[in-house]
Amino acid sequence: MFIELTDHLRCPASHEESFLVLLPDRMEGRSVRTGHLGCPVCGRAFELADGVLDLGGRPPGAAPSALEPDALAALAGLSGPGGYFVLVGAPAARWRELSELQPGVSLVAVNPVSGVGDEPGLSVIRGEMLPLKSKTMRGVVLGRPYSDDRHWVEEAARVVLPGLRVVGEGAAEPDPAVVELMASAGGVWVGSPHRSLR
Numbered sequence: 556m557f558i559e560l561t562d563h564l565r566c567p568a569s570h571e572e573s574f575l576v577l578l579p580d581r582m583e584g585r586s587v588r589t590g591h592l593g594c595p596v597c598g599r600a601f602e603l604a605d606g607v608l609d610l611g612g613r614p615p616g617a618a619p620s621a622l623e624p625d626a627l628a629a630l631a632g633l634s635g636p637g638g639y640f641v642l643v644g645a646p647a648a649r650w651r652e653l654s655e656l657q658p659g660v661s662l663v664a665v666n667p668v669s670g671v672g673d674e675p676g677l678s679v680i681r682g683e684m685l686p687l688k689s690k691t692m693r694g695v696v697l698g699r700p701y702s703d704d705r706h707w708v709e710e711a712a713r714v715v716l717p718g719l720r721v722v723g724e725g726a727a728e729p730d731p732a733v734v735e736l737m738a739s740a741g742g743v744w745v746g747s748p749h750r751s752l753r
C-alpha cells in the first residue's frame with residue numbers, strides 16, 4: 556500500500572468517521588508491505604500483509620468487465636495527475652493501462668480479481684465497504700455486481716470529491732437520491748453524488 560494513501564483511510568466500523576494510525580513493520584520505498592492500522596476510536600486493529608489491507612468479511616465476487624481503460628478514464632472525467640482513483644471489482648484488472656494513460660494518479664483496487672496485487676502505482680484493499688474518508692477520491696468505478704448494490708453505490712458517492720464522478724457497469728441505474736445520472740448507455744452509467752451528499 557502506498558504510504559500516503561494511509562492518510563485517507565478510515566475505520567470501517569459504524570461509528571463516526573475516524574482515521575487509522577499506521578504502525579508499519581516493513582517498508583519498500585514508499586510502499587507499506589506489512590504492518591497494522593489501528594483505530595483510535597474503537598481500538599480495532601487491521602493487518603496489512605503483502606501490501607494488502609484485508610478487512611475480512613465476504614465481499615461479492617467480481618464479474619468480468621467490458622470497460623476499456625481509455626473509455627473508463629473519459630467517463631470518469633479523469634485528466635491530469637494527482638490524487639486517487641478507485642477501481643472496485645473487475646475493472647481493476649486493467650489498472651496498468653489506466654496508469655499509463657493517467658500518469659501521476661494513484662490507483663486503488665478494491666476486491667480485485669485474483670492476480671492483481673499490491674505494487675508501485677496500485678494499492679489493494681479487500682472488504683465489504685470502502686475504508687476511505689469521505690470526499691477524498693478523484694473518482695470511483697464500480698464493476699459488476701457492485702454497481703447493482705445500493706450499499707456500494709452509496710459508498711462510492713460518499714468517497715468522491717465534490718462534483719466528481721462515479722461510474723457503474725451494471726444492469727440497473729443508481730437511485731437518483733444517491734447518484735445524479737449524467738449519462739447511461741450500454742450497461743454503463745456515469746453520475747455524481749446527489750447534491751444532498753456534497
Ligand SMILES: [Zn+2]
Pocket residue numbers: 566567568570573594595596597598599
Ligand atoms: Zn474504529
